Amino acid sequence: MTQAAANDADRTYDVIVVGAGPVGENVADRTSAAGLSTVIVERELLGGECSFWACEPSKALLRPVIARAEARRVPGLRQAVAGPLDVAAVLAHRDEIVNHWHDEDQVGWLDSVAVDLIRGHGRLDGPRRVTVRTPDGGTVRLTARHAVAVCTGTTTALPDTPGLDSVRPWTNREVTSADHAPERLVIVGGGVVAVEMAAAWQGLGSQVTMLVRGDAGLLSKMEPFAGELVADALREAGVDIRYGASVASVFREGREVRLTLGDGTLLAADEILYATGRSPATRDVGLDTVGLTPGDWLPVDDTGRVTAVDGGWLYAAGDVNHRALLTHQGKYQARMIGDAIGARANGEPVDDAAWGAHVSTADHTAVPQVVFTDPEVASVGLTTREADGSGRRIEVVDYDIARVAGAHQYAQGYRGQARLLVDLDRGTVAGATFVGPGVAELLHSATVAVVGEVPIDRLWHAVPAFPTISEVWLRLLETYRDRHQPRRRPPAHT
Known part of the structure; x- marks a missing residue:
């Protein structure tokens, strides 16, 4: 691996990857494995948001x-x-x-897979070209023979709230890297980042207040019971959750943040975290030089090619294409995209059929996600709301996980809920959601069932070990069976 210096003014590679988070690293790994000369450009830390300011540090805070x-x-x-x-x-x-x-460990990994690195801010500069401004003020001009992949991820979407610029609000970066527990923390938002950080910092000693716009509850994109169970647990831990709350204005006086809510209520805090969604990090990557609008998401086909750019040379992987804003899903896309780039560059067939080797079909049907709160939330596939709008004939099967023997072993007073969505025409699982302590380990089995379109009749033969929480699979199947095959009353003894 060669780290290009400012005096390397003009260089040509088969593939240029802009952004060295987990997604960019996986694209580069697969194109290099295909025998293509590959360079990756990064202006911050290799490993990106997930490694340093999101997934990994947040779970380190949450685990204890x-x-x-x-x-x-x-x-x-x-x-x-x-x-x-x-x-x-x-x-x-x-x-x-x-x-x-x-x-340094990420740099060493790039070396092991024969990918070059250029540190600096990379911008598209016309078809197949990227210009990099290096930290020492130099300029490196790159040309790609085959492909450029934009893997720049997202940034926190901040609202246009009066006074916000002067407050120095926390985003996911500040909240996961803080060197102390603030006495009072206000969190604006009710999604994954909001609930995870509420759980973490309340547990670490902060008094947390959550301001949730609207009345849809927490985790509004998931099954309603997920947000309800998480909200119950957060309240029991001491979190103050306020629905229908909006921030009209904020200002900082000394070390104190003062908020005026939409209804005139006044609040004071030591820090305020905005967990109000994500925006694509494409505002300054040169989209205008290839006919795109800076700051926009980059829609792609199932092999990762940006659909609005002619020539099939521009790819976008991970959060930036707005398919599934999850690290593991972005890495999945990246593996497919890197292999597709390699196949096209080497004149090999591209397997772009559903579930083919070069397409990210699971983006549409089987996106797994875990919310690491207490209780945990794990889901894959459709939710009931999505199923209702899909036109598919779906049956909802619910079961109280607390009734499973493994839950009794796991914890006294276990509270949890499982939901299975059965596609009645296909006879397969279309979605699953589990809420409760320890349910994250149920998720991969559910993902395999959805991706593999395993028939319900075959799932009967996947026997869960006793006594584990995974026995909930059996109970869900029994519930479904008993609806369709009512028990018969034995004849009276004569």
Whole structure:
């Protein structure tokens, strides 16, 4: 791996990848594996948002909070975990998880897969061209023989609230890298980042207030019972959740943030986190030089090619194409896209049929997601709302996970819910949602069932071990069976 310097003014590669988060790294890995000379351009840390300011540090903050909550539900452990968490130790572990915000290990990985690196801000500069402004003020002009892949991800979408610029609000970056627990934290939003960070910082000693616009509840894109169970647990932990709340204006006075809500209510906090959605990080990547609008999402076909650009040379992978704003789904896309670029460059057939080797079909039908709160939420495939609008004949099957023997072993007073969506015409699982402690480990089995279109009749033969929470699969199938095959009353003894 060669790190290009400012005096490398003009260079040509088979593939240029802009953005070295997990998605860009996977595109580069697959194109290099296909024998294509590949360079990756990054202006910040290799590993991107997920490694340093999102997935990994947030889970490092959440894990001790969730582990303590689960331990308190186990008889014999409650008194052992009665005290507060060691916040300094939690933050120190978080720092180790993110390698103290250094990326040497990522650089070493690029070297191992023969991908070149240029540090600097890369911008498209016409078809198949990228210009990079390096940290020392130099300029490197790159030309791609075959493809350019934009993998720049997203940034926090901040609202146009009076006074916000002066407040220095937290985004996902500040909330996951903070060096202390603020005494009072206001969180604006009710999605995944909002609920996870509410759970983390309330558990680490902050008094958290959540301001949720509208009355759709928390996690509004998921099954309603998911947000309801999470809200119940957050309230029990001490979080103040306010629905129908909007921020009219904010200002900072000294170290204190003061908010005026839409109804005139006044609030004060030490920090305010905006978890109000994401915007594509495409405002300054040169989209205008290829006929696109800066700041827009980049719609793609199933092989990752940007549909609005002629010539089939521009690709977009991960959050930036707005298909599924999840690291694991972006990496999945990246593997398919990198292999598709390699196939096209090497004159090989492209397998672009559904579930083919070069398409990301799962983006449409089987996107798995875990929300790492207490309780956990795990889902894949359709929700009931999505199924209602899909035109498919769907039957909803619910089961209380607390009735499963494995849940009794897991925790006293277990609370959870499972939902299976059965496609009545295909006889397969179209979606699944699980809420409860420990349910994240149920998700991959559900994902395999959805992706593999495993017939319900065949799922009967996938026997869950006893006593585990996965026995809920059997109970869901029994519930479905009993609706369609009512039990017969035995004849009276004569």
